[in-house]
Amino acid sequence: MLFINKLISLKMVAIRFFREVINNRYMLKCLVIRDLKSRYTGSFLGIFWAVIHPVITVITYTFIFSFVLKARLGPEAGTNSFLLWLLCGLAPWLYFSETVQRNVQILIENKMLITKSLFPSELLPLSILLSNMLNHAIMFGIIGVAAVIITKKLTILILYLPVYIFLLSLFILGFSWMVSSMNVFLRDIGQVLNVLIGMWFFYTPIVYQPSAVPEGLRTLLKLNPMYYVVEGYRLSLLGIEQRHWKGMLVLFVLGVVSTIAGGFIFKRLKPDFAEML
Amino acid sequence: METTISLKGAGKKYRIFTRPMDRLKELLHPTGKKYHHEFWALRNITFDVPRGEAVGLLGRNGSGKSTLLQLICGILRLTEGTIETRGRISALLELGAGFNPDFTGRANVLMNGAIMGYTMEEMQQMMPAIIDYADIGEFIDQPMKIYSTGMYVRLAFACAVNVKPEILIVDEALSVGDIFFQQKSFNTIREIIQSGTTCIFVSHDMEALRSLCNTAVLLENGEITYIGSPIEAINIYSHSVKKASVFIPPAVYYEPVTPQASSDSHYSSCDLMPPDEILAHNILNETTKNYGTGAMTILGVRVLNKNGYDTFHAEMMETLSFYALIQANETVYDTVVVVNLFDRIGTFVFGGGNREVQHVIPDMSAGQSLIVRIDVTFSVKAEEFLFGLAVKGATYKGAETFNSHARIDMLGPIVVTYSKPVSQIPFHGIARLPFDVKHTLVDNAG
Numbered sequence: 001m002l003f004i005n006k007l008i009s010l011k012m013v014a015i016r017f018f019r020e021v022i023n024n025r026y027m028l029k030c031l032v033i034r035d036l037k038s039r040y041t042g043s044f045l046g047i048f049w050a051v052i053h054p055v056i057t058v059i060t061y062t063f064i065f066s067f068v069l070k071a072r073l074g075p076e077a078g079t080n081s082f083l084l085w086l087l088c089g090l091a092p093w094l095y096f097s098e099t100v101q102r103n104v105q106i107l108i109e110n111k112m113l114i115t116k117s118l119f120p121s122e123l124l125p126l127s128i129l130l131s132n133m134l135n136h137a138i139m140f141g142i143i144g145v146a147a148v149i150i151t152k153k154l155t156i157l158i159l160y161l162p163v164y165i166f167l168l169s170l171f172i173l174g175f176s177w178m179v180s181s182m183n184v185f186l187r188d189i190g191q192v193l194n195v196l197i198g199m200w201f202f203y204t205p206i207v208y209q210p211s212a213v214p215e216g217l218r219t220l221l222k223l224n225p226m227y228y229v230v231e232g233y234r235l236s237l238l239g240i241e242q243r244h245w246k247g248m249l250v251l252f253v254l255g256v257v258s259t260i261a262g263g264f265i266f267k268r269l270k271p272d273f274a275e276m277l
Numbered sequence: 278m279e280t281t282i283s284l285k286g287a288g289k290k291y292r293i294f295t296r297p298m299d300r301l302k303e304l305l306h307p308t309g310k311k312y313h314h315e316f317w318a319l320r321n322i323t324f325d326v327p328r329g330e331a332v333g334l335l336g337r338n339g340s341g342k343s344t345l346l347q348l349i350c351g352i353l354r355l356t357e358g359t360i361e362t363r364g365r366i367s368a369l370l371e372l373g374a375g376f377n378p379d380f381t382g383r384a385n386v387l388m389n390g391a392i393m394g395y396t397m398e399e400m401q402q403m404m405p406a407i408i409d410y411a412d413i414g415e416f417i418d419q420p421m422k423i424y425s426t427g428m429y430v431r432l433a434f435a436c437a438v439n440v441k442p443e444i445l446i447v448d449e450a451l452s453v454g455d456i457f458f459q460q461k462s463f464n465t466i467r468e469i470i471q472s473g474t475t476c477i478f479v480s481h482d483m484e485a486l487r488s489l490c491n492t493a494v495l496l497e498n499g500e501i502t503y504i505g506s507p508i509e510a511i512n513i514y515s516h517s518v519k520k521a522s523v524f525i526p527p528a529v530y531y532e533p534v535t536p537q538a539s540s541d542s543h544y545s546s547c548d549l550m551p552p553d554e555i556l557a558h559n560i561l562n563e564t565t566k567n568y569g570t571g572a573m574t575i576l577g578v579r580v581l582n583k584n585g586y587d588t589f590h591a592e593m594m595e596t597l598s599f600y601a602l603i604q605a606n607e608t609v610y611d612t613v614v615v616v617n618l619f620d621r622i623g624t625f626v627f628g629g630g631n632r633e634v635q636h637v638i639p640d641m642s643a644g645q646s647l648i649v650r651i652d653v654t655f656s657v658k659a660e661e662f663l664f665g666l667a668v669k670g671a672t673y674k675g676a677e678t679f680n681s682h683a684r685i686d687m688l689g690p691i692v693v694t695y696s697k698p699v700s701q702i703p704f705h706g707i708a709r710l711p712f713d714v715k716h717t718l719v720d721n722a723g
Contacts, residue, residue: 026397027388034379110377117368117375118351118392186300271354274347275291 010260017122017263024120031127036134050135051142054094058087065207074211078238084150087143088237089206089230092164095136096172096226097197103128103176104183104190111277121273122266125176129169140165147237155239163248164232167255171225174258177266184276185269206230225254279363281444281475282326282349286358289319289344289499318344319499322358326492331476333486333507335514336496342479345496346370346448349477364443364475365393369433371448376433378422382413385421386436393440403439410465411435431458438465445469448479463489483511512699516659526692528588531558549648555579555602558587560688569683572609572672576646577602578688591655593695594703599651601666605641609670609681612638614649617665618657618691626657626708630667641670656709659695664688 021028040046065071066082079085103125113119140161148154183189204226205213213221221227228247234240235247292313294300299312306312319341326332334342347353348360350368368375375392376385386407390400408417411432416424424432437445447466466489470476480486486493486507493510495503497517503510533554559577567575579600582588591597599616615630630651631638641647665686672681695702703709 023394023396024388024391026384027391030377030380030384030388034377038379113375113377115347115352116370117389118366119375120392186304274352275354 013263013267020120021123021126024123027120028123028127028130031123032131032134035128035131039131047138050138054087054090054139057094058083058090061086061090061207071208074209076211076240077209078234078240079147079151081150084143084146085234085238086207087146088234091136091139091143092168092229092233093201093204093206093226094139095132096168096229097201099129099132099172100176100179101193101197102132104179104193107180107184107273108187108277115274115277121270122177122263125180126173129173129176133165133169143237147239151238153239157236157239160232160236160248164229164236164251167248167251168229170255171229171251171258174255174260174262177262178258181266181269181273184273200224200226204230225251225258228254279328280325280361281328281330281363282477283361284322284324284349284358285360287319287322287345287348287355287360288317288357289341289348289353290356291316291318317499319348319496322501324494324501324504326475326477328475329470329473330492331470331478331490333490333493333510334477334479334496335486335493335510337517340496341499342496343370343448344499346446346477346479349444350446362444365440366444366446367393367437367440367442368446369437369448370446376421376429379420381420382411382417382424382432383408386432389436390440393442395440403441407432407435407439410439427458434458434462434465438462438469442474445474445476446478447476449481483515487511508705509699512702512705516695516699526589528582528586528590530584530586533585549650550579550600552577552602552646552648555600555648561685565685566687567683567685570672570679570681571683572605572607572679572681573612573668573670573683574604574606575601575666575668575683575685576604578666578685580691589689589691591691591693593659593693594654594656594709596652596654597691599653599664599666601647601649601651601668603647603649603668603683605643605645605647605670607643607672607681609641609672612641612647612668612670614638614647614651614668615666616651616653617667617686618653619663619665620707621661621663626662627653629653655691655693656704657693658707659693661690661692663690 036047040049043049045052062083065086071082073080073082073085077085106124106128107114107121110119110121110124114121144158144161179189179193183193203221204224205221210218210221210227210231228251232247232251293316294303294313303310303312322345324332334345336342344353346368347370348355349362350366350370351362352370375389377388380388383404386404387397387400390403391397395403411417411428411434413424413428413431416428417432421429421432437447445466463485466476470489476489478486478489490507492505493503493507494501495510495514503513533551555577558579560580561575561578577600580587580589581598581600582591583596583598588597601614603612603614613630613632615628615632617625618627620626631649638647638649663686665684665688667682667684669680669682672679704712
């Protein structure tokens with residue numbers, strides 16, 4: 001009974017949140033545009049930096065891993081192009097890490113809005129998420145085209161990509177809510193997160209294949225949510241037909257749990273934001 | 278009457294950590310050891326605001342006014358008690374607060390409306406009125422970071438009052454902007470109150486509070502010390518402020534020394550006050566600036582209260598005696614001695630001497646000294662005053678008449694205090710004019 005009550009109240013909270021998003025859609029739009037603008041105004045290449053940055057990163061990694069370390073992709077990689085394969089894994093990672101790292105400070109940055117008006121602060125992390133999503137959508141487009149040209153095949157699996165993007169976004173949103181609200185109380189969270197993300201990158205099979213990890217440690221790899229994300233992106237972009245459902249299910253559960261948990265933490269801490277800022 | 282805002286035992290506690298590390302320690306401490314000390318910014322705040330009423334909040338800095346506003350708006354969380362509000366709240370908590378400087382004025386107004394719960398269409402309908410009221414021209418479509426302070430506050434105010442709030446909360450916003458805008462905003466607030474909106478203000482502008490509010494709430498150290506008529510609240514407040522900030526100079530009593538006792542005295546005996554006594558407790562010193570033509574010299578000044586204490590302090594309505602020792606260096610006719618009083622911004626509050634009371638001082642010959650006592654009753658507001666002493670007279674050079682004078686300014690300050698209950702205050706305003714009250718009770722015929 002208690003569980004059902006909880007579920008109903010959860011539904012109410014979710015409905016209220018969606019209503020709030022709809023009521024404040026203009027503000028959300030403004031916040032997203034501001035974020036996009038602030039990132040690129042005054043720079044000559046503007047929005048192209050959204051592409052230039054990951055491309056340069058990928059070229060550097062490709063040079064190091066492919067040419068210096070002579071890493072070769074196994075048959076399960078789906079492509080021979082190390083660059084393309086890396087790009088598929090790196091794009092979601094950048095989406096995740098950039099959004100979270102930016103969001104951890106977002107409440108502190110908008111201190112004036114929170115302390116001096118009744119501002120729906122939960123929209124701030126959402127706005128950064130949306131702005132980054134737009135940013136990376138450009139990337140996904142480019143990668144998609146590159147994948148089709150290089151692998152010379154276009155499978156139905158590419159339709160899974162939006163699903164993965166959505167599930168990853170859910171995960172990021174919950175994670176952002178959690179770290180941003182906690183960072184208000186404990187500014188060390190931001191620093192811890194930077195260290196964590198720096199390490200997390202290497203514990204996620206982005207620059208290496210999961211198969212390269214020793215058998216015994218592979219289960220450990222599966223504890224990492226980003227493992228499923230990177231795998232899922234690769235599977236759909238490179239058109240590898242295997243293990244889709246399992247990974248997606250795990251990711252779905254992770255996304256929902258993260259959103260609920262993050263939302264819960266944020267909601268609990270929100271009344272004291274004004275005081276702590 | 279319907280209540281729009283209702284506070285019951287509202288209180289806000291802050292937890293003060295001496296070091297940021299302590300916060301972490303407390304958070305992680307296994308047995309829940311406390312590392313903070315508590316600070317009650319507000320405690321036990323109980324009052325109701327009926328619909329259409331204007332309430333002024335008074336209190337010194339740090340008395341909890343802004344915290345209270347933030348609590349009513351729901352920005353801060355209450356620690357204890359309850360606050361109930363009915364209707365849309367529009368708040369001007371700080372200059373430009375809630376506005377995002379990166380966005381245009383228009384976008385900010387729309388966003389503000391969204392936060393208040395208006396739909397886009399409703400806001401678009403209100404937009405022309407807001408733009409018209411703010412009167413900032415094309416700047417409405419410019420990012421607010423390039424706005425001047427005046428434009429910022431114009432738009433903020435225009436937005437706050439034109440969205441038809443049920444509750445308007447204004448914190449110190451009336452004191453910004455030029456005089457034209459201040460008047461305009463003043464009138465608007467008055468209209469809003471008349472139209473049935475409940476208002477809460479914080480202002481240090483006593484005149485504004487007096488003319489706008491029906492009720493005033495006086496806060497001191499986070500607690501309500503008075504609630505009721507604004508005039509009474511302002512009186513209590515201004516007295517409490519003065520009590521806290523004014524240094525009351527000490528009064529000293531000196532045993533009078535008879536002129537015979539000081540053997541080297543070259544003055545003859547004097548029934549008003551022996552010159553030596555004035556010189557012994559002279560408030561003038563070498564650094565005092567003495568202006569004048571040289572025909573007369575002010576040698577000494579002494580100030581005594583009615584009990585014979587040397588002091589610069591007077592309770593309101595108390596009399597101080599100013600003694601002046603003046604020496605004539607030539608023959609002086611028609612001597613006039615005056616005491617002048619100035620307030621802290623230099624207003625000439627009062628000047629009076631022997632001529633004003635038709636008291637004639639006989640002519641003086643060179644070398645003669647004059648002692649004058651002027652008693653001044655301080656029927657003035659409790660404040661600090663500076664005083665000056667001047668002596669004027671006519672001198673002759675051959676057949677020609679000269680106006681000679683000597684003058685000393687910037688003496689004091691004399692501190693006037695009022696320490697009795699406010700209900701017994703003898704007058705309001707700057708000075709007490711002679712006044713009287715008479716009355717007759719008339720019974721209704723039949």
